[in-house]
Amino acid sequence: MELAKLKITKRQTLAGQLYGQILEQIVSNTLGQGERLPSEHGLATAFGVSRPVVREALKKLQEDGLVEARRGVGTFVRRRPPEKLIEFATVDSVAGLMRAMEARVTVEHATARLAALRAGPKDLARIESALQRLEETMAVRTPSVDSDYQFHLAIAAASGNEVFVDMLECTRDAIERGIDVAQKLTREGTQARLNLVMREHRQIFEAIHAGDAEAAGVCMSHHLLQARTRITDHAESA
Template sequence: MRDNPASTFENDVGGRDRTLADQAYERILSMIVDGTIPVGGKLPTEHKLSQQFQMSRPVLRQALKQLREDEVIVSRQGSGSYVMRRPDGAVLDFAPIGSIADIQRTFEFRAAVEGEAAFLAAKRRSDADITRMRDALQELDRCIAAGELGVDADEAFHAVICGASDNQYFVTARTSMTQNITTGMNLTRSLSLTKTHDRLALVQAEHYAIFEALRNQDQNAARTAMRAHIENARKRIFDGTL
């Protein structure tokens, strides 16, 4: 069956608009991080930003929408958009260029997929799965004590849980995003290493909460703990307190 030319064109335009919106997102984020627009400060109007970035206003609105969802800016009706908080400058140091908006969407994907995988894994996990999860957590404990990044152990822990769901579609979906996922893990764990030891301890406590729910075969608790952990990881990009 041949592709519908109109559909192909729409998908292509949508992809290009998304890329442009990501660029606008990061340019505005950089202006906030470097203090060009301070906390409490008002963003230039959509018209001015669209001229400055040479982008259409619909594309710019996508970027502003994402910044609002990330709670970096807030819009006040009839007044404009204002900066709510200034992300840690290390975000731009550690994140690959052009990746921040995509990393945020990867976390949204993970919360949905891994939350449901954890729900099923709590019922279907084997004793061997629990042992593998515990091994990954113990390796993470060692990494934290040694001041190491621990991305491989973190990824192993989450991958075991997905596999324990006994549903290959969860595994396939997550595997297709492995590079994006590890990029996000590298960013969040690198940011954590710049904070106090308590920050890494908090992240590890979230892992143990997931583990305990799975070990106790509490499906709802497993889903809730997994979704909360991934959502907190997303927020940690912009908030050093979580």
Template sequence: MSEAPENGSPRPARTGTLSDHVYEKIVAAIADGTYPLGSKLPTEYAMCDEFGVSRPVLRQALRQLREDDVIHSRQGSGSYVKRRPDHAILTFAPVGSIADIQRTFEFRAAIEGEAAYLAAERRTAKDLEEIRDAVAELDRCIRENELGVDADEVLHSAICQASDNQYFVAARQSMRENILAGMNLTRNLSLTKTRQRLDLVQAEHYAILDAIERQDREGARKAMRAHVENARRRVFEGD
């Protein structure tokens, strides 16, 4: 299975649901300022006409945008732009993949959170060494301004392996291409921000490592879920 490109080059378009395509068109319109921050979105009727879709399809796209905290609704008034994603998201995200990436983060929070919980209980000395080495490699990537997708993937894979449950490993492997696409996007976006963004992400990795070292199962689960959910939110952070 192919990996996400380290240089951020977009992939060919993916096949998604019609609501996913509408979702991404709205994200693009918000990112490029067509729908400014704080502005009210057009009426459902107008947007259905603009995108050539039915109201159920549009409403599904709007629901996803609300879940991703990009828009919010005011009862009886309509939907408003709550966050303006960095325009770079349109450069780094594989074409047609933004909705898919966000749903992949939901999958990862569930699977990897539980894997971290078990890793804290079952990890061997060798497992712990591999996790530490992966975190150290990410430190090097940050110092040398490298993207670090491969090192990030090695870290998360090592934690799943340390769970000593092949089903967590298999479930994550089945989504590997999607996961790499998400990592490629979030790490590229982080490189466009200040050094503090990368340091914040790395601090989250250290929190996971610390909990696994101390065999704090609940702490490892919470740290991993927080890290993955924060990554999902960071996709739509603006400047």
């Protein structure tokens, strides 16, 4: 890890900047998969920041599945994101995308479950229509961010609970940026990868349509966690 390359700017919290700079080293393979990071003390000294700042940055990287702490041994690189990640998203924005994804897994597991129990014919038509537009754009390898968002929003509306709709709408920017990055990474991958992503969406719709609440909730969680893995693991985005 060439510490000399790292520089602290003033746009973000120190921990946020440190997160981004370590992320950059992982993506660029300067810090290889399985490699040990410098100690807390080493990182604090190298960056001229306090150890609490180092700990906060490492904690977030661990929460996002990028590094892992082994007790009494140190912190190691767990996953290397695809190289294109930091072309499609600024290094500073990745932690935010991960937080939005985490919140979506919670909220949309519930909306999919409830939609399976409560969706009426109009709700189903709206979900399917967004799905069809998404599939058409994916078929020609130019997936539409708006169609993807509208698919998830229509499911929230079908939950019969406007509060869930408000919750998605008030975090729409972060959600759409996450969709945008995930779609761009998917387009870099094989056709088989694209087919899997289409299949994930279709399964959610089918479980809701069949009124199968448990399957709808699990298919939604599975889809969002897979999307997160495609963002953080270069092997999965192939």
